[in-house]
Amino acid sequence: MATTAVTGGKPAGSMRRLRATMHRRPGLRVASLLALPMTWMVLVYLTPLALLFVTAFWTTDSFTGLTKRTFSLENFTDILTEPAYYTVVMRTVGIAASVTVLCTLIGVPMAFFMARVASARWQPVLVALVLTPLWASYLVKVYAWRTILAPEGPAESWLGASPGYGLPAVVLTLTYLWLPYMILPIYAGLANMRGSFLEAAADLGSRPWRTFRTVVLPMVWPSIVAGSIFTFSLSLGDYITVQLVGGSSLMLGNAIYQNFSVSLPFAAALATIPVIVMVGYLLAVRRSGALDNL
Amino acid sequence: MTLSRTSRWILGVAMALGLAFVYVPLAIVVVNSFNTSRLFQWPPPGFTTEWWQAAFQNQGVRDALVTSIFVAVLATAIALVLGTLTAMAVSRYQFWGRNTVSLLFVFPIALPGIITGIALNNVFTSFLGGLTFLTLVIGHGTFCVVVVLNNTAARLRRVVGNVEEAAMDLGANRTQTFRDITFPAMRSALFAGGLLAFGLSFDEIIVTTFTAGPGTQTLPLWIFQNLFRPNSAPIVNAVAAFLVLVSIVPVYLAQRLSGDATGGGRI
Incomplete structure (x- = not known):
């Protein structure tokens, strides 16, 4: 805090002057609040990130294995000209997009039920039920699907069929992992929506589906986008799920690793x-107001 | 919109199916931890508590659990300090670059963990002389700030502004206003944010892989290393079941102590 606690007696003269200055200059107050957090973020986060991208323009000597610190676009031309990387990138973006769509399709009806159909008594219970799995470890959840989809595992013995390990299993598991990240913002958006809009639409003769499409959906759109940031980004960088349930397929994260x-x-x-x-995605959705819904 | 009986019924079924999708896999992990079959034959041929005993007696598991808790406590402390300071700045003042500041703190969790991981790994190994317990804590602290920031900033925006001004109009100075008005209003948000930060750190595996020193093993790292060893499978499963059951505790705490049912989510 800018204003340190002074117990007993009057603050010393210089302290009082400092306080008076701070009081007159909100800019100084902001600066004193942000000094520590921004120093941390610049030193610990932005600098390493910047250095990483500088490194991307260096090369590795294939004989000595040493890094050559001279500017070169070689890595990028390698990536762009090698079809294998193109395939991996397209596969990864495809998986992330499928997961996002599936989470939306499963999440919207659930969030709608929680916010608009369930009684006030059931609402907090349902929220807790959706929230609890977020606290169960990521690895444990992937492990659960590895168990379920294993040969002769629960999926095969109950349903008689299992997709086995492979890309469908990756999409399924990632959808499972990130679903709450989609439900919770949509639920918050729907719960904050005023009922009068819905009544007005109904009074004007709009049928439920049309009301949903023309009133509800535009209003919860920022929440869906907010959820999609997580479902998309978390899928984009994943390399562990694919190792556990993906069979022999690889994602971008594995290539980086x-x-x-x-x-x-x-x-x-x-x-x-x-x-x-992701930066492109974040900048594109900044206008939708989605970032305030995070 | 007045929903017909049919659409309410359909939505109810969707909710039930969704919850089944969420809980059946977790239930299977818990049931499997009592499975007598080492190969998790399904349906289980019989039940035993042998694996739970083995897991509790396993020194690797116990050490890893202690390390995880220790790291999460320190990371939460960092997140609480940095997150509260930032929340007070972004929620009360209009200043140039305010949105950019908020966005900056979202980046460590919005960008894939592997990028944060290799970026930190690169800097820690080249400039700090290698990975230690401390580098792990620094890494975790960095991506935990955002949950404290979001919870606290949302609370400050909603509750505090006018009341603070009223207090100061009535003659309270900044210190008194902070102690009597701002802090009590923030307290439950800080608790919720801190709890989320703890959970986020406790569970993190990707950044951990890249920032943990050679001797530092957290529980997720232990699970991952033992996941592919057929001999450890029953113990890994018992640890997994333990983590599933323990996940009820923070949700219960958040609901009881903060009175805030949503807890803000992990996001």
């Missing part, structure tokens, strides 16, 4: 791909 120990510059160049995708 594997190159990390061999050639940091190349891994850094690969890592710019999800960053560019």
